[in-house]
Amino acid sequence: MNQAQKEQYLREYALLKAEGKPFFPYAVAKDAVMACVVMAVIITMSLVLGAELGSKANPTTTTYVPRPEWYFFFLFEVLRVIKPPNLTPLATIGVPTIGLVILFLLPFIDRGPERRPERRPIATLTGIFVIGAMALLTYEGAQAGSPTAIETPTPSRVRAAGGALLREFEAGKQVVAQSGCLACHKLGDNGNDGPGPNLTHIGSKLYAQGIARTLVNPTAPMPSFKNLPPEKFKDVVTFLSQSK
């Protein structure tokens, strides 16, 4: 906006303001009605939906799938869309940071004098696109299941071996199922494809030692499982290294 456009706007605005009504009581009345609606919505949600409290936090087991509050789903879903591990920083920090910088700089990027939405199609369409994308990502994030059961057949190799190996394999499958791994990993037909890599054939890619090291010292954002009780930890490693 140049100086003439600025003055034109201020003049136009002063005229519109002169034709307007005082803030009190006209706008205040509307705001008060809206405040009552907000209060009613919050109270209704509290009464209907309540405030559940899960079981106590326990670093040695994760019986809960790590899920953020619903309004962070769209950020979480970006992780799932951008999957290659070397691009993870782009998904976790890159995309949100770029979005945030653009958000902050918006008034300095779009400095045209036009304010009517239909006469600034680029801004309006971008806005609609961003809202649509966020809505879609939130929806996808809400759809992402949190399965806690693994239905993959035990390989005949393990069954033939029997004994300790079979026992550890079955126990490890249980722990993996309960530990929320499937929120981010796919195992056979179970779990979500991303952000983490597919674990169906992890045993043919990593040795047991490598799997154990990854569990203790994982790539962010995966949490570390070093607090699992040793025997459970061993079961998980056995299960994963036998998943070939």
Place this chain on the structure above:
Amino acid sequence: MPRLPKLPAPPLPSALQAPPPRPGEEVTKGGPLEDAKQAGVTVVDWIDERTSLSGVGRWLLFRKVPKGTNWFYTLGSATLFAFLSQAVTGVFLAMYYRPDPAGGAYESIRHVTNDVFLGQFVRGMHKWGSSVMVVLIFLHMGRVFFFGAYKYPRELNWVIGAVLLVLTLVMAFTGYLLPFDQRAYWATIVGVNINGTGPLLGPYLSDFLRGGGEFGATTLSRFYSIHMLIVPGLIVALIGAHLYLVTKLGTTAPPWLKAKERSELLETEV
């Protein structure tokens, strides 16, 4: 002492009004109602003489809002109201909460939820109020965006609003850990790990959030103090700045409105 103009008489039904003086009767001023009114005026006068707040009040309340102001313009104040609701319910929750990761935190929330009178109700209001506030702040931002209200002269107010949006999300993130149940614990670990993948500052930020390299005893009290003290203080200060600018610059008119052509604008109307 300067005298304020007299308040207009309230529209009382005729039965309650004092009878008019009979002819010849002496008109007595005063009576208890008049005295009470005068007492109120005197108190307001006394405060105003020392603070000059009435000017601020007039500036805040009796400014004009432009023609065409509609219901979309209530979204900002609705967000403010949701924030106030969060503040009040949060204060009540803080009366019971103990930031003790060894079990006290979870236990105190369990106590609030199960034992305290209306405890679950207030905690539910705080929990769902956060969702309502996030929705309202995004709707408010959408209104400002599509009405082009971030343009000259309100650019700075947009930036303040964007900071408020980020702070609101920080509140949501830090508050999520406080109940210290399984969901809170693991979701926060993942969240902090996500912070850690950021370039340059990332690892330092997640170390700061955790209070060290490990997710431990300091983490909870750190989240608690961020959630209770740092961010709410910033939000209150920035809401003040936001409202000051709104009052100073005025709310925008809907973009499709045109003012009636007039030859001159009276100074008194601006």
